[in-house]
Amino acid sequence: MSIQWFPGHMHLTRKAIGERIKDIDVVIEMLDARLPGSSANPLLAELTSGRPTLKVVNKQDMADPERTALWLAHYNAQAKTQAIALDASVTAPARAIIAACHELAPNRGGMVKPMRVLICGIPNVGKSTLINTLLGKRSAKTGDEAGVTRNEQRLALADDFYLYDTPGMLWPRIVVPESGYNLAASGAVGRNAYDDQEVALELLVKLKTAYPALVEARYQLGWTLAQMASTPEEDLLEAIGRKRGALSGGAQVNGQKAAELVIADFRSTSLGLITLETPAEFLRWLAAGEKIDAERTLRKGEGKPKPRNRRKR
Template structure:
């Protein structure tokens, strides 16, 4: 599922990040969703902040598969100039570990003469505002369960010589990796008008059947897992998503499943592994290359046709 969801404030965020980089930036904190650490990593952010040390924070780790979180931490910690830590945004002690990690990434900065300038970014609805409120110790940033709560850049002084710049949640203009689109939509990172909830719920069931079948069965009291639409219909029956006459309202069933997943009621679930993400990226790159070749061939063919018509109209041999 290819998704195009880039509201106007996200374009403003992109420009704000460019301006922050020009003004001086020492460390970039990217808050990731621990349930989808690859899909929630923003390639646009990486391009905008090339060369800056990066701290990858796998937030909502309490909702993710612990073994898979460990695998993703190993993956990111193996990258140059990068550290990765797990986190639950509302917990005070782990949140303070961010300051320590940032100071280790930029050891020559962090006093009143050379303050440590840190930019914190993340996709919408990943828990960034909750984390900032925990760090600051007061309700400094608005929070909510819908993407797009933060709309302007904010600056916080966490300690002497430690400046934190917050930006609104930002996706990228086109999500070309199909499975990432599904995973982001399932997590709540994408505005609900940008995707079909039933389609996303069916894809989520496919993933759950493959990776966490027992948890899916336990949540809804299912004795077997058949086709995805049959499972979704059974979920609708369990959750009372019926219309007059007893038929299941599939859209309501999809909403129920997605809400349960986002709230962690299905158990600790991670939707992707590092190897899967690498394979999806390769497939997307190959697909983009194929489409580009097809466009080039079509343009070349059209150019030949135009030249032929021009010669014919001018009477050239």
């Protein structure tokens, strides 16, 4: 199954970014620390015309700190880019954003040349929470549902620092299947765009490989780590459902309830601090996805009827 979610208001956001970027000095892209590669919007490089970029790896308090360090090094190695990790509800790290923007655009500042910053990111990544923290008041709507912010907002963080907030935006087609599942697991896509059981199974594939001890600690299955890693994810989901009482009539495991339980445990960090991808893993997924997408585009082009040559009169 390919997970896709691009409702109508995201087309408007894409257009708004394209129009606004002409007046922008720095672009802040907020990423989810649990899936930094999958939550990075590939459209932004095209839309933002090579502007200096600050990658804010948000929700670090929910992610694996060792993997967060790998992602920071990955992004900081890129040209015209800085990356910092934070928890958007913590005031001190959030304030570091202003300093980082001035480093990326040192010639901006003061009333004559105020800093103009565009902040963007996928739905439910924490932009509104961060903005409220920066302003010290509740100015932006927040929520745990994708698509809360719907309109662009201009906010003054200082007399010479303007922040333009845009609604959360995914991209028209997700070409990396693993990213689609990771985005769904994190809550970045609408509920009608995915099947809970498929997402939970893909989530368990990653958990039993990278974090088997956390799975055992949470669900107390009595399995060895080797047994955990070698067990098919379908059997693992059934065992979790049975252990946690996600049952239907006749003591049968209810797959839907078990899937919802696993996803909820991941989102709430009840399973522990988890990051679903490393930079190396994501780059492999991306290369494979782009290759398949290119082949698909080629086949689609070959299937079109060739235009007939018109005879000259």
